[in-house]
Amino acid sequence: MKQETQRQVSKTFLIILGFAFCLLSLTGCSSKQAESEVTITVWHWMTDREPAFQELVKRYEAKTGIKINFELYAPSDAYSQKVRAAAQGANLPDIFGILGEKRDFASFIKAGHILDLTPYMDELGGVWKNRFFAKALSVNEFTAGNNYGVKAGIYAVPIDIMTIQMLYNKDLFKELGLNPQKSPATFTELLDIGKKIKQANMQGLVSGWGEIWMIDCFANNYAFNIMGEEKVLATIKGEVPYTDPDWIKVLTLFKDMQESGILASGLVTMVNKTAEQLFANGKAVFAFNGSWCVNVYKGMNPNLNYGTMLPPQVSDKYPMTIWGGAGSSFMVNARSKNKEAAVKFLQWLTDCDQQAYLAQVTNNLPANKDALSKIPGILAQFADDMEHTTHPSTWGVSEYPAVIEALDKGIQSIIIGERTPEQVAAEAQRIKERELAKKR
Amino acid sequence: MRLKSTLENYLFVLPAAIIFIIFYIIPFIWVFQLGLYDWDGILPTKIFVGLGNFKEIFFEDRIWWQSMLNAGWITFIALTFQNALAFLLAWACNREIKLKRFYRLIFFIPPVLSEVVVGLVWQWILDGHYGLLNSWLVRLGLAHLARDWLSDPNTALTAVAIVHSWKGFGWGFLIFLAGLQTIPRELYEAARVDGANAWNCFRKITIPLMIPVAVLVAMLTVLGTMQAFVLIIAMTGGGPAYHTQVPVLRILASMRGSSRFGYACAQGISFGLILVVISFIQYRFSRRARQM
Numbered sequence: 169m170k171q172e173t174q175r176q177v178s179k180t181f182l183i184i185l186g187f188a189f190c191l192l193s194l195t196g197c198s199s200k201q202a203e204s205e206v207t208i209t210v211w212h213w214m215t216d217r218e219p220a221f222q223e224l225v226k227r228y229e230a231k232t233g234i235k236i237n238f239e240l241y242a243p244s245d246a247y248s249q250k251v252r253a254a255a256q257g258a259n260l261p262d263i264f265g266i267l268g269e270k271r272d273f274a275s276f277i278k279a280g281h282i283l284d285l286t287p288y289m290d291e292l293g294g295v296w297k298n299r300f301f302a303k304a305l306s307v308n309e310f311t312a313g314n315n316y317g318v319k320a321g322i323y324a325v326p327i328d329i330m331t332i333q334m335l336y337n338k339d340l341f342k343e344l345g346l347n348p349q350k351s352p353a354t355f356t357e358l359l360d361i362g363k364k365i366k367q368a369n370m371q372g373l374v375s376g377w378g379e380i381w382m383i384d385c386f387a388n389n390y391a392f393n394i395m396g397e398e399k400v401l402a403t404i405k406g407e408v409p410y411t412d413p414d415w416i417k418v419l420t421l422f423k424d425m426q427e428s429g430i431l432a433s434g435l436v437t438m439v440n441k442t443a444e445q446l447f448a449n450g451k452a453v454f455a456f457n458g459s460w461c462v463n464v465y466k467g468m469n470p471n472l473n474y475g476t477m478l479p480p481q482v483s484d485k486y487p488m489t490i491w492g493g494a495g496s497s498f499m500v501n502a503r504s505k506n507k508e509a510a511v512k513f514l515q516w517l518t519d520c521d522q523q524a525y526l527a528q529v530t531n532n533l534p535a536n537k538d539a540l541s542k543i544p545g546i547l548a549q550f551a552d553d554m555e556h557t558t559h560p561s562t563w564g565v566s567e568y569p570a571v572i573e574a575l576d577k578g579i580q581s582i583i584i585g586e587r588t589p590e591q592v593a594a595e596a597q598r599i600k601e602r603e604l605a606k607k608r
Numbered sequence: 609m610r611l612k613s614t615l616e617n618y619l620f621v622l623p624a625a626i627i628f629i630i631f632y633i634i635p636f637i638w639v640f641q642l643g644l645y646d647w648d649g650i651l652p653t654k655i656f657v658g659l660g661n662f663k664e665i666f667f668e669d670r671i672w673w674q675s676m677l678n679a680g681w682i683t684f685i686a687l688t689f690q691n692a693l694a695f696l697l698a699w700a701c702n703r704e705i706k707l708k709r710f711y712r713l714i715f716f717i718p719p720v721l722s723e724v725v726v727g728l729v730w731q732w733i734l735d736g737h738y739g740l741l742n743s744w745l746v747r748l749g750l751a752h753l754a755r756d757w758l759s760d761p762n763t764a765l766t767a768v769a770i771v772h773s774w775k776g777f778g779w780g781f782l783i784f785l786a787g788l789q790t791i792p793r794e795l796y797e798a799a800r801v802d803g804a805n806a807w808n809c810f811r812k813i814t815i816p817l818m819i820p821v822a823v824l825v826a827m828l829t830v831l832g833t834m835q836a837f838v839l840i841i842a843m844t845g846g847g848p849a850y851h852t853q854v855p856v857l858r859i860l861a862s863m864r865g866s867s868r869f870g871y872a873c874a875q876g877i878s879f880g881l882i883l884v885v886i887s888f889i890q891y892r893f894s895r896r897a898r899q900m
Contacts, residue, residue, distance in 0.1 A: 245864070248864065249864070252649055252650065255650055256650075271648075272648070272650065272867055275648050275650035275651045276650055278651055279652055280652075281650075371737060378844070379845065380865075432737075433736040433756045433759065434736045434737065434758065434759045435759070436759050436849070437764070437843075437844045437845060437848055439845065451738075569865055569867065569868075573861070577847075577849045577850060580847055581849040584759065584760070584761050584848050584849065586761055586849065587849075602668070
């Protein structure tokens, strides 16, 4: 009797246990439960956008129950190093950005770190793809037969766009007796203003030319204007030497600018932050900066009265072209177990409402075309020049970093009067030939 | 019994040896190994180039050698100006002067400050247009001397070297002061009894007894200064052109700017070897000096 009772108790216990197991398993299958367990980690370097991202994260979590963990790593140099180290250890987060050249982007893809987003972009007749400015998307795109050996496709999502151009202080223009509504249209006009700036003992153009890449950007603008895109790309391919008269002409512009007085003192060692402070505080007539500066200037001096302008043309043979396109982009980790959820989050982040919010709060140009109608006035001036933009990431070929360094450092030497444009061109060509020989 | 004692001894050394091997020897071998490859630091594939990277560093990379020369100049200023200043101040503070504890504290402030902060403050002082130094020069009627100290190729490197010396003299000061305090007072008293004046005491007692300390300070100065870069990034970023480039900046440029991870590793190994050779030469000289 006692044994039977014991057997019955054991049986009942087993039934309860089995029922509990089934219940727990079924609960585990619930989609809501699964989603709430997903946490997407995003690494970024954008200090100025961090509060806006955190606000958007709250909204997304409230809507979907998916947790998004935005992790900020600044400055950008430290961030860049962290991403590379994580790539070597295959420890990248679900979503991240790469700060570097197209060559680096290609290496990340070839190493299997980045998800091809083309199928998602093309879904439903390309709804996601069509949201973006074509130029913003092309920065993140590898076309068929590209020189990097990457399978054709779109590998990153632009969060915002940018253009890099010249700005001028309207109040200082008035002080110099110039019309604040009329920016110089030709290079000769710019040099004439330089003479006035020198006479008035003012500071002319400020920019982060101590950081090299901004010199590269400025020089490229004029290379496109003087010789056209085809010849610039032919030079990168090694078909045209840097000793070509057109390149000498580009380099000579820096000598002319220095002699006219248009360049601010200390420009060759100036970091962009210093340049931004000088321009925002009304201590420089011109600046060469990206559209991100709108937010920076607003923070430093909300009353700054300035306008944007394209770098004044030297030649009318080719149009003036400035650097622009995707400002910041996010990639999805191809090895992430949350990649589907990560893609969904990026689709939501680049939706019109979120893009408009980011643009209004951070004063950056939205990557979503539809959000453009909701941006502040001065930003619209930057957006207007989007049609003049190009970007090295869209050229399909990359110059060797050693050659870029030789050219940019050489331009610094020209500005400080140490070397001639011809000497700099010859040195750049020597390094180019050395690099080409190595490749062969 | 002897074997047991030997094993025991090895057992005590073992933790330190393991740490040394894991954190120094293995990374060194690994970095050397990477220096034999052409690798961008991202791709899983590396191209073996043998000693090609080292060949390029020693025979083709002119900028590398210019950066070595620049570091050499900064080191020269540190060895002379910085260490002379450190020694003189330590000697002064070792004497019976008022507020000597206060001075000791003051002189040790620059080394504990952040290099980035020091660099940015001095960048502002040396600024060509709004800088404090130029402003003083103008007030003193020396306007013709005012210039853009950090953008002028003739002054940029020396300006950086002087700021580096200002930032670093506190360490030398501290070591020299400790050295001076170990010299027995009786030696000076005996010398004075024998009729020696202050200069003779300094020349015949202080200097000879301070030689080992000076050698130590010199070695630390060379090793520390040759590897300087944070201050330089903050002040000039290595410019104008290549005028303030130093080896560590070149290694960073190879790794980050050019994505040449393998080459950067080879530069790191080469630079390390150069420092070892310099230290060895210094050590030999110091031994000879002590014997004299």
